[in-house]
Amino acid sequence: MAGALRRCSADHRPSATAPSPFLLRLASEAAALAAHRPLGEGRLEVDGPAAVAAMRARLGELPFRGTVTACTAAGGDAAFRPGEILGTPPDPPAWDLVLDPLEGTTWLGPGRTNALAAVALAPRGSLFDPGPCFYMEKLIAPAAAAGALDPRMPTREKLERLAECLEKPVRGLTVYLLEKPRHNRLLAEIRRAGARVALHPAGDVAGAVMAAMPGSGIDALMGTGGAVEGLLAACAVRALGGVCFARLDPQLAGERRRVAEAGLDTTRWLALEELVTAPEVTFCATGITDGLLLEGVRRQADRLRTQTLMLSGLTGEHQLLTGFHLPATPSRGAPRR
Template sequence: MSIVQEDLAVAPGLTWGLRAVTEAAARAAWDCIGQGNKCQGDRAAIDAMGDGLDRLGINGLLVIGEGSQEESPRLYSGERIGDPAQPPRYDIAVDPVEGTSYLAKGMTNAMAVIAMAPHGSLFDPGPAFYMEKFAGPPQVRGLIDPDSPVEEKLNVLSRTLGKKVGELTIYVLEKPRHRDLVERLHRAGARVALYPAGDVAGAVMAAIPNSGIDALMGTGGTPEGMLSACAIRAMGGEFLGRIDPQLASEKLAVLEQGMDIQRWWRCEELVTSDQVHFCATGITTGLLLEGVERCQDSEKTHTMMVSGTTGERQFLTTYHRLRKAGAD
């Protein structure tokens, strides 16, 4: 029986199919690393990911895509994948290049990411582009009060993980909006891992016990937050998210849709089914994944696959044979 014919609830093999999609996107973006044009790399990855989804033969709805149809003619939010005459079976979240600006600069943590869950199970953030997040390992699930001060969150992590506060490492995006957060973390004695991009990688690592990252805190993209929530739901970790508009126009759009910007959403509310599948392939080498490496006759990719149906996570290194020019 093919992946297409199986129900998601009993199809851990779907994760294996999705990895071909993220690997294709990462390989397509490789040529644009350090070339200074973020749109070029993003477009190459979008086309490759879209082609891969078409070949997979699924029937789904892109809940988290590349913006509106006006912004991206392919893989836009609301796009139907597969037969539009049939009701969607899956909700899909994609980020063909997580970290487009940093891909263009040849910097760390760029990767291609996709997640899929039964239709109706993914939270639709609408116009919300930014989200404040907390991510942590399974040990702290249900123990973190998202409205508590940073210092109290550190104390809960310390008690639960059996570490001194000074031994905790918190992943934070290196942004001006996080200056106060970083100062408070340092004053409390915690270590801070600052990265210019890659909060999906940071959140996923925070959910993996003994990864070297004990938690993620701060505000980043909402699409990245939803992708992180999918992976963390599958792994049984902790993820909390609050819509956190950074621009006046975004805040107005969010409020017009009746969204509560004070409410913290738990992982189980953002992703209501545990039958979720997540894949990420490194484009540039980062904290979680190695980047694409091109040799004379092959390309190496490094992919993380997580299946909510089995609770398994796998890291796969693949060598793809390069077709020679003129070959059939």
């Protein structure tokens, strides 16, 4: 990804109609189905290259043209590449794509949750570019907290403000936090303030979506996760109308050096409208394993069942789709719908 920060005008408008979430979900479904490799006794193996190949193939068939703007390194040598163009029309790309076919799959096994395949789409040039930064700190909350939160506030004050907005006591709040050593201090601050903490080893995107979705059981997401996951989260929150702030937060020495060389500001918090400047976003996520947000891929009789969340910034709708697919066979190829 380019080191320079991409800035976009607030009045950016797409040159084409946003693809339907119902179409885009084919890509996340394909990745989840290809990734899911049950081994029995609650164990699960993930096929990274197969998930990437399946998502790439589906995106290549869809009737729009998009450029991969941000992507994880999932899939090794088969991974998506920034600048890769996908879609069928011969027209210049009108959309930016953020792709993670294996989000939250680092910690798989019995009891591990929230793994999913996710794809987001926004008008070309409308997404913030984190450059060489791999990590991003985020604060995400429901729409009811709009205008009340400042990410620079002390943790206790943020939680007190959020509790007022949601009309519940601080002890009634649940904050989603990745279970990482870097969050030890933040974890202690949240608990001292009296709020509950939902600790998970992975699942940054699932937590962010739930934090912006009223009634999900998660009232906020705090802490540092991946930058690609941060952009996926920002697209989802933009579609849901929630609150999102983020800042670049490099964790590794080499990453800090590259971020400094690129001249990127790691102290400035970006508002949602700076992360995604256009409202015409589409977000889809399909569960790989069971989690708080989505059920994972399951066998049901002779079919594989998936659950997909589809969000549209254009309409403000969010839909949960259960799909049933014939398993792939050597003669049949990819699962049929």
